[in-house]
Amino acid sequence: MSKFWSPLAASLVPYVPGEQPKDKTYVKLNTNENPYPPSPAALKAMEDAVNDDLRLYPDPTCDELVRAAANYCGLSPEQTFVGNGSDEVLAFAFAAFFDPAKPLLFPDITYSFYKVYAKLYGLSPKLIPLDEEFNIPMEQFQGEHGGIIMPNPNAPTAQLIPLSEIRSLLERNPDNVVIIDEAYIDFGGQSAVTLVPQFPNLLVVQTLSKSRSLAGLRVGFAFGSEELIDGLNRIKNSFNSYTMDRVALRGAVASLADEAYFRETTDKVIATRERVARQVKELGFRSTDSKANFLFIEHPAIPASELFAELRERGVLVRYFNSPRIDNYLRVSIGTDEEMNTFVGALREIVE
Template identity: 70%
Template sequence: MSKFWSPLAASLVPYVPGEQPKDKKYIKLNTNENPYPPSPNVLEAIKAAANEDLRLYPDPTCGELSSVVADYFGLKPNQVFLGNGSDEVLSFAFAAFFDPAKPVLFADITYSFYKVYAEFYGLKADLIPLDEQLRMPLALFNRENGGIVIPNPNAPTAMLIPVDEFRALLEQNADQVVIIDEAYIDFGGESAAKLVNDYPNVLVVQTLSKSRSLAGLRVGWALGSEELIDGLNRVKNSFNSYTIDRLALAGAIAAIKDEAYFQETAAKVNATRDAVAAELKSIGFHVTDSKANFVFISHPNVDAEAIFLQLREQGILVRYFKQPRIDRFLRVTIGTDEEMEAFLKAVRGIVAP
């Protein structure tokens, strides 16, 4: 605590990202990064953009990238908002749309940054409990609210809601914005992008970090009605006019255009995930039905934190959340087949030695 901190800064409980230890080389299955490199076209586009034009500001409207994203989803450029990673997009969306006079709704077990954003912007939050099987209970979101945010698939549970099930929620909350956070949608889900022209209150948030192997580039976007995109731009332009640098703009455009590479690497991740899930079940794990690039697992006999610590000891990082309801679970990112073989071998040694 410092006398120089504002009341806001003093009250915050910041988000804590997954650990990035540098003491030795780990098999990193703890921050949901893609095990495959980005498209070679992305690297070429970045190298080409590393030129003397870096002396000039980037396009603050991200015009070309907006058009490319819009085309990809069959939308108009003014239905696309770009940000410095989907975390920034989500933060702007909380500021732009959520009403401090009423509680914002999100699940009790979900992306833990939501409650941090709510505190940052002085919003009240009501937590909607996942059901006993950790499924998202959409019907429970039908109550007075100042906005709703739901990840699909949910994190860390990995479970997907079929997109058409959101229609009822969007209709019942026609005066509130419903954010569908699709960070992991490309690993087996169908995007709510198709709902954007039907519902002016839906905001679909995606990222290049996971399915396009570009966590290091920091580009995310929101898809929504023109009035929602206008609202996001008002907030962005009251915070930082130029949020995406020239290199990230160039890389992002190339990433979206290389559909074949994206499909191929996502399919590989999905195939590895399904094989790993089957193998984990065979040695007694409960494994949620994952449509993400990670699995969420628990073992009936062996303590999750013990597994986490022993894996760490053996040079394998996974994510353990020491919090109620999920303290018997581990979140394990899907790596390459070789990495997952090493993980499975280590896990077998721990749970069935």
């Protein structure tokens, strides 16, 4: 605490990201990165963007990327927003759409940054508890409130909400903004972007960090009605005119254009996930039905904290959340087949 901090700064409980260890080389399965490199076309475009024009400001409206993303989703540029990673997009969205005077609804077990954003903007979260199988009780998201946010698939549980239930959710809550955070949607889900034209209250947030292998570039999107995108731009243009650098803008456009590579690498991650899900079950683990690029697993006898430490000792880094209800689970990102063989091998050693 410092006497120089504002009341806001003093009140915050900042987010703690998964560790990026520097002590040695790990099989790194702790931050849901893609094990495959970015599209070669995207890398080429970024190399080309490293030139003398970097002396000039980037396009503050990110026109080229906005058009590319809009086009990819079958929407208009006016329905599309880009930002410096989907975390920035979410931060803007919390400020733009959620009313501090009313409760903000989200699942009790979910992306832990939501609570942090709520604190940053003085919002009052009302946590809706997942059921025993970690399903989101969708019917409880209604009534008098100031907005709804949920990831689909949910994190860290990895479970998918069918598009039909998202539609019902939007129909039940026509007067509030509903944000669907689709960081992991490409690994087995159906995106809600198709619902944008029908629901002016829907904002869909996506990222290039996971399925596009560009976590290191910081590019996120939001898709929604023109009035919602306007709202995001009001916040963004009150915060930072130029959130996206020239290299990121060009790399992102090229990445979206390389559909074949995207399909190929995403399919590989999905195939590996399905195989590893079977293998860990054979080792006695319980696993949720993952439609993301990670597994969420627990062992009936060995505490997750112990598994985490034992895996780490064997050079395998996974994510452990010391939080109520999920403190016996591990979140394990899907790596290459070779990395996952190392993981499964280490797990077998520990279990046996």
